[in-house]
Amino acid sequence: MESVYQALAKIGYTHPLHPTLTHLVMGLVMGAFIFVLIATFFRRESLARTAWRCMVLALIALLPTAVLGYGDWQHRFAGDLIFPITMKLILAGLLLVLLVVAIVLGFRTENWSRNVVIIYAVCLVVVIGIGYFGGELVYGKRAPKAATEETLVSEGALVFSQSCSACHHSDKPDYKIGPGMQGLFQLEKLPVSGRPVTEANIRVQLKTPFKNMPAFPELSEEKVEALIAFLKTL
Template sequence: MINSLYQTLSKIGFAHPLHPPITHLPLGLIIGGFIFAVVALVFNQKSFLQTARRCMVLALIALPPTVLIGLADWQQYYGGALLFPITMKMVLAAVLVVFLAVAVKLGLRKEYGPMRVIPVYALSLLAAIGIGYFGGELVYGTSRSAGEVFANPAAEKGVALFNKTCSVCHFSDKTETKVGPGLKGLFQREKLPISGRPVTDANVRLTLNTPFDQMPPFDWLSAEQVDELIAFLKTL
C-alpha cells in the first residue's frame, strides 16, 4: 500500500521523500514554544508562557506521524540501510520525544514559570536542530554544488536536477553504494551498474524510464531534463 502511494506520487512528478516537508510542523512548533517562553520571561507575560506550553503539546502530537513517515521514506528510498545520519536521526528523535514529554509535563504545573521550562524547551530545540542537521547531511552532504561552473551549460542545470532527484540514493563523488550504486566515473565504465547494459546515453534514458530493483521510475522527467542530467553524469 505504501509502495503504491510512492509510485502514484512519482507518476505525477513528486519523486521526493515525504518526510522532509512534514518535519517543518513539529520543528516550527518547537521553535515557537521556545521563543514564546523567552518572551514570557523577558516581558513577564504569562499569556506567552501558556502559548509556549500549547506549542510543545502540539509538537509532541505532531512528532509520531512525522517519525512514521520518516520510517516509510527510509524503507522506500534507503532500503532500511542504517547509514550514520539515519542512525543519528533515530537517536535524536528518541531523545526529542523524551524532552517534549518532560516539557509537556512541566507545562501542566501552572506554578512553574519560564525559568523552569526554558531549559527543557532549549534542549528540545537543540535535539530538533540536530535531527535537521543530519537530515541535511543525508541528502546534501555529498552533493555537487549547484553553483559549480561547467563547460557544458546543460551540465550546470543537470547538477541541480541530480541533487533534487538522485542524490538521495546515489553518490556523485564516490563509487560506493549509498542506497543505489555510486555514479562517479559512470561514463568511463563499460557497463551500467545493476543492469549491466553498455554505458550509453540511450541506456541511461532507458534506466530512468524502466529502472531495476527498487529504483523508482523517472518517466515524468522531460527529454530536456534527461539530457541535462546525462550531461552532468558525464562530468563525474
Template sequence: MIDALYRMLNSLGFTDPIHSPLTHIPIGLVIGAFVFFAVALIFKRERLALTARHVSILALIFVFPTIVSGVLDWIHFYHGVFMPAIKVKIVLAALLVVLLVIGVVLGGKAKPRDGWMMVIYAVCVLLVVGLGYYGAGIIYGRDTGAAALSAAASPAAVSAAPRAPTKAADAPTETAATAGDAKAGRRLFADGCEGCHPNGGNVFVSSLPVHGSKRLATLADFVAFIRRPSMPDGSAGNMPAYPASTVSASAAKDLYAYVTTAWK
C-alpha cells in the same frame, strides 16, 4: 504498500521525500514554544507561558507524522540502511519526544519564573536543529563531496541524456547491439540508485562514488557488482544487492550506459 504510496505521489508529480516538507511543522512549533516561554520569562506573563505549553502540545502531535514519514522515506529511498546519520537522527528524535512529553506534563504547572522550563524548550530547539542538520546531510550528501560534485556536474548531467543516444547510434555495430539505452538508464538510476548516489557520488562512503568507479570498467564487472555489491576489499558493505528479479539484464545494460556517460 510503501511503494504504492510513493507510486501514487509520483503519479501526482511529487517525487521528493515526504519527510522534508512535513518536518517544518514541528520545527516551527518547537521554536514557537521556546519564543513564547522566553517572552513569558522576560516579561513575567503567565498567559504566555501557557501559550508556550499549548504550542508544544501541537509540536508533540506533529512530531509523529514527521517521524513516520521519515521512516517511510528512509525505507523507500535508502532501503532502510543504517547509516551513521540515521542512527544519530533516531537518538535525537527519541530525545525530542521525551522532552516534549516532559514539557507538556510539567508545563501545565510552570510559572514564567521557572528557568528549568526554559531549558527544556531550549534543548528541544537544539534537537530540531540537530535533526535538520543530519537530515540535510543525508539528502545533500554532506561530507561526501557529492554536493560539490553536484554543483559542478549538473549542467553536464542534464546534457548527457540527449547526447548519450546519439553516441550509441554512432558506435560500431557490435557495441550498438550490446549497448544499453542511457536515457532509460537515467530513469532507472533516478528511481533506484540516486538516493544513495546523488550525482554519481556516494552518501555512505564518500570515497566510493559511482562516477569514475573501477566497477564500471566493463558491463560484466558492473553487473557482477550490482548483483553482489561489496567493499573494495571484498567485505560486505551497505549497498543492497540487485538480483535479476529487480534489475534485469537489459535494465542493467541501460544503467551501465547511463553511469558510464553521465557526470562527465
C-alpha cells in the same frame, strides 16, 4: 508505503515526503522557546500557556513526521543506517522524550520554573541538530562540489563498468550472465526478482541480492546514487 510513492510519481511528485512536515515540528519548538523566554522575563502567563500549546502541537506533529521519515528512509535509502540517518533517529527519539517531559512539567502554570525553560532550550538544540543532519543527508556529500546530473551519470557509468559490466549489458536487454540493463526504468518489474522498479528496490538488490547475484556492500551511498542515475539513462 511504496505504493504511495509510486502513485505520487505518476502525477509528477518525486520529492521526499518527510521534509514537508519537519519544518512544522521545528517551527513549533522554536516558537515555544521564544514564547517561554518572553513569558519568563516579563511574567506573562498567557505566553507561557502559548508556549506549552506549541509543545503539545509539536508532539502531535512528530508522529506523522516520523512516519514519513521512515517511508523516505526505506524508499530512498533502502533502510541503510548511514551516519546522518542514525543521528536523526537518535535525536528524534530524544526529542520525543523531551517533549513529553516539557508538556508534563508545564501542564500547570504554577509549576513553571527554570528547569522547564532549560528543557525547552534543549528541545530547541535537538531540533537544530535534526535539521543539521537532515541537511547533511541532502547536501553534505555535495559540499565539495555541486555534482551536476551529467557528472553523476558519468560517475555511475564508471561504477557500472567496474562492478556490473561483467554480468550485465548496458546497451541491450539481453542476458549476459544476468539480465541486460537497457530500458530498466521503463519496466514495471525488475527482471529476476519481480519487485517493482524503484530506486529503493535497486538499493536492496545491491545490498541483499535476489538469487545468485553477489552483494556489493563496498559501494558507498554516493556510488549507488550515481549508478542509479546512470541506469535511468539506459
